[in-house]
Structures are given as structure tokens and as C-alpha cells.
Amino acid sequence: MVTVFLSAIIAASLTFTPAKAPSxxxxxxxxxxxxxxxxxxxxxxxxxxKAYKIDDIKARKxxxxxxxxxxxIVEPRYxxxxxxxxxxxxxxxxxxxxxxxxxxxxxxxxxSLIVIKTKDQAAKEExxxxxxxxxAKEYKEKLKREGQQN
Numbered sequence: 001m002v003t004v005f006l007s008a009i010i011a012a013s014l015t016f017t018p019a020k021a022p023s024x025x026x027x028x029x030x031x032x033x034x035x036x037x038x039x040x041x042x043x044x045x046x047x048x049x050k051a052y053k054i055d056d057i058k059a060r061k062x063x064x065x066x067x068x069x070x071x072x073i074v075e076p077r078y079x080x081x082x083x084x085x086x087x088x089x090x091x092x093x094x095x096x097x098x099x100x101x102x103x104x105x106x107x108x109x110x111x112s113l114i115v116i117k118t119k120d121q122a123a124k125e126e127x128x129x130x131x132x133x134x135x136a137k138e139y140k141e142k143l144k145r146e147g148q149q150n
Contacts, residue, residue: 024062031069039067046111047071074111081121090116 029039036043051070056063078090093099093116100122105113117125 025065026062027065027067029067029069032071033068044069044071046073048074048111076112076114079113079115081116081118090114093118 027039029036029043031039031043049069049071051068053068055066055068057066075087078085078087080090080093094102098118098120099116100119101117103115105115
């Protein structure tokens with residue numbers, strides 16, 4: 001009887017003993033082995049993530065969660081009048097002022113795509129568009145005439 005009573009007391013004491021869980025978690029971010037204070041994600045915009053590892057280190061009343069992020073910068077690609085060119089070539093066209101439009105398409109893993117259209121190319125496209133509209137109009141009129149003859 002005494003053993004049952006002692007067993008019950010020991011079991012109850014083990015059940016009610018509060019576990020000492022860490023009270024707080026601190027996140028630390030290392031990008032390319034450099035500690036980043038106040039990480040909010042903007043620090044890796046335009047970078048391609050090569051590796052991401054999370055390690056938890058348990059200290060007395062807290063857990064330090066270490067985020068190790070390896071990245072590489074993804075250079076933008078330049079398209080000049082439908083042809084891929086170097087940054088130097090794109091810069092020289094921009095500096096001459098012969099630019100009709102520049103469109104930037106942002107990508108996370110692929111980097112940005114910068115599409116540059118020169119004034120000459122824009123004029124050619126407008127001429128092509130105008131001629132296409134004339135041809136379409138002429139074709140519709142031809143179909144109407146042929147329909148009236150039948």
C-alpha cells in the first residue's frame with residue numbers, strides 16, 4: 001500500500017513539474033556571412049538565393065534562430081530593338097538620346113529585363129502598323145465586292 005501511495009506521489013510530481021521552455025526566439029540573419037540588422041527582405045531584392053539554412057541555438061531563456069542565406073547578384077539583361085546587347089551598348093544608346101521607350105520587367109530569380117526601343121525602330125513599327133491597317137482595309141473591301149458579285 002505504501003508503494004502504491006509513493007508511486008502515485010512520484011507520478012503526480014513528475015506530471016506537474018513545469019517544463020522550462022525558452023521564453024523568446026531571436027532571429028539573426030546572415031547574408032553571405034555578414035550579419036544583417038533589421039532584416040526585412042529588401043536586402044536580397046535583385047539577388048538569387050543559392051542556399052538557405054536555419055539553425056536553432058538554445059540559450060537559457062531564449063532560442064536564437066540563425067538564418068544563413070547565400071546569394072548571388074543576378075545582372076539585368078538588356079534587349080535593344082529585339083536583340084540582346086551588353087550593358088555598355090545599352091548605356092551608349094541611352095546616352096545618345098535615340099530612345100523611344102524603355103520598359104523594365106522585374107524578376108526575382110532571372111533578374112530584370114530591360115527592353116529599349118530606339119526612335120528608328122519605333123518609326124519602323126508605326127509604318128508597319130499603318131501599312132497593315134491599309135492592307136486589312138483593302139482586303140475587307142475586296143471581300144465585300146466579291147460578295148456583291150456572287
